Structures are given as C-alpha cells and as structure tokens.
Amino acid sequence: MNIDELLQRDSFIERGARARAQALLDPGTCRELAGPFERLHSPWLAMQQLVTQADDGVVVAKGLLGGRPTVVLAIEGAFQGGSMGEIGGAKIAGALELAVRDNERGVPTQAVIVFETGGVRLQEANLGLAAIADIQSGIVALRRYRPVVGVSAGTVGCYGGMSIAAGLCSYFIMTREARLGLNGPQVIEQEAGVAEFDARQRGLIWSLTGGEQRVATHLADACVDDDTAAVRAAVADCFARGVPPVHRSDRAADFLACLAQVDTTQQATPDDVRRLYGKGLA
C-alpha cells in the first residue's frame, strides 16, 4: 500500500468485535442477538471479584452477507484476551447449532467466526474447555452444509483450543499481523524451556505462525491487508467457493506423508515447512 492508501484505509484490526461484525454484514441487515442488554455477565468472573463485560466478550450478529443469511461470531480480543468463558463460548456454539438447524430446514445459513482469542479463559477453565468442544462440534456439523469461514486479524491472534476450531473451518483468512498457533510462546517456554522457544523473539514467532507463513504453508487460505474492505471481500470470496470438496482437517494422509519426511533431530525453520508443505499440500 502507498501512503495515500495507508491514510485512507479502514483498519479491521482497530475495530472492536461489534464493529467488525457490522462491517462484515450487508449494510442495514445486522441484528445483534443475546447482546449486552441481556446482561449475560460471567457468574464465574463475578465470583472472583473480576469486572465482567455485558456480552462476555462475544458478539453474535445475524444478517445477510452478499444477500445470503449469515451469522457472524466475533470475539472481543480486548476483553480477557478474547478467552472463551462459559457464556461467550455458549453464544458461539449455540449460534452454530441454530445455523445447523436452519440448514436442516432448508435455510442455507452460513457462519463467519472472527477469532481474536488466546483459547480457554483460565478463570473458567473446564467450562471454557467444554464450550470449545461444543463449538468444534458445531463447526463440523455446519460445514457440511455451508462453509464456515474463519478470520483472524490480530492483534491477539488465534491460540489454544480455538486454534483447533480454526483448523476445522472451511476457509481461514489472516492478516500479516495475525498469528495462528496452538500454544502461546510463553506456555512453550514454560513447558519446554527457553532453548525450545524464546517467548521474547517476536521475529521467530511471526516467521513460524504469522499470517504470511500460514498461507504459504497451506494452513490458511488468504493473507489480506489490514483493511476492512479487503477482509470483507476475502470472506465473500470464500463463501462463493462453496463447501470445499475436502476440508483441510480431513487430509490426514497428505499431512502424514509430509511429516514422515521431517528430520526430527533438527529444529524446524520456516523454510523447512514451506518446502515440505508447499509441495505436499499444494
């Protein structure tokens, strides 16, 4: 982008979850469900004297996208790191379940999930984990009917159990700033030591798990500029492609064939992964 484009751009990253959901749906069609005025505050955070957000950090917005019935599940990364608690998780899972019910009745409702999350909210641990299992079940059920499109723009990225949910999506869109990985750098350093992963090495982190790398290695489908129109266009493009003939999560044989070629005595470099997956997963 040149300077004019940079000044004109409408950053998607800087938008909160509500504004992201509104931007993705066709103008005038966006209606929020189970919103902040329902006051679904987390009982578990309140029990620990932690301030709660009235929507528990998840926005459910229903409307049209390109004229098609669509529900957007947008996670607010600024609240508790976008972590999944009982209520926020139930909003996503419940909406996916209703989208499945729509399709069973002949209404082709599709879903977008905006992942800005570190995974399970540890203050709700097992209820967050259970909710993520429900979300994963919902994605697998819905994606047979209509694509489930995942987006991660940053700055939180997509980690923990929700990165597994991301891996279930029909398509996954990232920006360069976003990261997609299972374990955060801090956790790997804690569990495996600083030689395995130095959590302060930002270059290392993005080179392995950033949007560009994930797209180059076929673990994500599009890397877009941080621009709302670009994100919206990429989402629409994915829906237009329809349900993929084979989901990425169903390519066990291809992935195992690639992994069999890994020299496990060496650490992995970004180029190693590009070489292997670039060929084996094309």
Place this chain on the structure above:
Amino acid sequence: MERLEYEFAAGQPARGRTVSGVVSSGDLEVLLEPAGAGRTTIAVQTSVDGYGATWQALLARVFGAGDLPAARIEINDNGATPGVVRMRIEQAYEQVNETGGGA
C-alpha cells in the same frame, strides 16, 4: 471489585440504547438505555476499590447540570482514568443522538 450507584436529574428519555467501550485494562464499557423522563441512574462495577468520591465528583461534573437525556446507565470499569470514563460516557450519548442507538 466494587459496586457503586448514583442518580441524577435528567431531561427527556434518551432516544435509543447503545454500548461504548470494552472492559480491557484501563478502559471501560458503558451501556446506555432510555429511562423515564427526569432521572438518570448509573450502576458502576469497577475493578479499583476506594474511589467512590472520585466517581461521585466525575459523574457530578458530567450529569450535574441535569439536562442530559434520561438514561439507565451501566458502567463496567477496568481501571480507566476519569478522562477515559468521561470520553466513553460522551461517546455513548453521541451514539444515541446520531442514530437513535443501535446495539
């Protein structure tokens, strides 16, 4: 964590409902809904204890004139400065005045 409640004289009911801000560190969320004419109630949930007097003073500055649209306001605060609190309240009122709400 502390809960505080306030009440101020107000004008006609606000024209809609809206939400502004997020409960991130140093920020707050403001929920604004119409209330009966003449009275605004404010329920504050805040992560920082012992600042009741500061809240009272700040809210008195914002609502003390008694002519803002009557609203039921809920504030979920995570350690915002008074300046940020005021900004989010004003943002909420702007949002209801512009579009009649929309959350």
Place this chain on the structure above:
Amino acid sequence: MMDTAPHSTSHSTAHPASRGAMWLRLLTGGARPLHDWSTVRACDGILAGRPARYLAIVPDADNGFPRARNGEVGLVEGWRLAQAVRDVIDEDRDRAVQDKRPIVAIIDVPSQAYGRREEAYGIHQALAGAVAAYADARRAGHPVIGLIVGLAMSGAFLAHGYQANRLVALDDPDVAVHAMGKASAARVTLRSVEALEQLAARVPPMAYDIKSFASLGILHEVLRLTNLALPDEQDLALVHGALEAALADILSDPRRDLANRLQGAHRGASRRVRELLATQWEAAD
C-alpha cells in the same frame, strides 16, 4: 497378557505411568494393535457382545518428535488418530446406523505436545484432524465413548475423547481434567500456584479433581474402583458395565450431538444463552 505390536519400537509396556496402555490391554483382552504405530494404538475389542474399536495414546521414549515422548498428543498422534477413526467410518460406511461400530477412546493424555516443531508444522491442524474424525464418526451414527483413566488435558482431550457421545471417568487423585497445567496457568494468570488452588477450591470449573469436574454435569458416570493401578476382576467388570450402560444410553438417544452435557446445575448459563439465541433467532429476520 503381553502387548504384541508387530515389530514395535515402543517401550510403553515398561512405562510405569501408562494407564492408557494398561486399560487398552485389559478392555480388549490383549488384542494386537492394528497398525505399526508406536504412540497411537487402535485395537479391535468387544463391547456389549458386539465388535468395537478401542483407541489409546501411549508414551514412546523413542518417538521421532522429541516433545511427544510422554504420551502427549503431537503432530503425528493427531493425524494418526484421525486416520484410525476415519478407518472405522469407512469400513462401516454401508452399514445401517444401528450397526455402526462403537468407538471407545481410552483417555490418558497429559497434554498436547509443546514445541517449536509442533507450532511450525501446525499441531493445531493435526488436532483438528482428530476432532473432525471423531465428530464425523459420532454424527454418522457410531456410538463414541470416552473413558478417562488418567489425565485429560486441554488440546489433547479436545482431540481424543471430547467429541464423544458420553464420557465416563475413573475416580482417583491421578485422574484430572483441565485446560492447562498449574505452573503454566499460574504464569499466564499472574498468580501463584497456591492462589490458583485456593480459587479452584471455591470455583468448580477451575478445579483439577474429577469430583469437581463431575459437578459440571458433563460426565455420564464416575467409577470408584478398588485398585486403579492394578484393577481386579471386579474393577474390570465395573468398567465394562459402565461402558455398556453408556452405549445403551447413546443407542436410546435420538440426538447424536453433545446436548446431553448441558443438564448440570453449573451449566445454567449455557442453557440460558441457547434459549435466548433461539428466541431471538427468528425475530431477527
């Protein structure tokens, strides 16, 4: 009863902590694993007089990926689990729903594998492979039962067992379900381990022990055995009985989703959210 995996490089029969390997052996009568895989074992067994497929993750000190040698679910484990489950789906593809074979996930997984190689090669995607396979098996009509015999932690549990129709757990101090180990959880939440433990004592979803987990209403049954480390005939009968009861419960349930986990007192908010969404769903159009 010895494991007889063909030319196995696994030393897991010598590994003292592998309850997963032990229970797989006990429940299948020592059946040979179907593949030459060291950490993912799929065996044919019997459940309620019918053929069933049993799956377990076991440790291998010589595993290729160095961060997946203690029973963790790593890259290869995730994808092989996916393959093992999809094999069952494919083999039973032409059978009527009531004839789809049960799949029993024997769960003893300390965590997902933590490592640079894992992140580089997309362990999140490998685990997604297993999740999708188990979920598809359940939706195709296979009764999927998870039996927690040790640890059921975070991503590893999501991949291996958490998509089951029913979950059964053994009642023992070494049996635990959680989203993150204590040391890491303390670091991430900027608290001491002691402070976390104190919180867990009064916030049920934060606790690690199986009784607290049971109070969330997600488990179908919790089993008290006489000797968890060396189960006797009675213990084995108890476990078989519980698996059979879970199977019967699944077969009598017209729903093959995870809705049966939402009944507990501690999941009231989960139910309320769904009710609210359903009420507002149609009105929004």
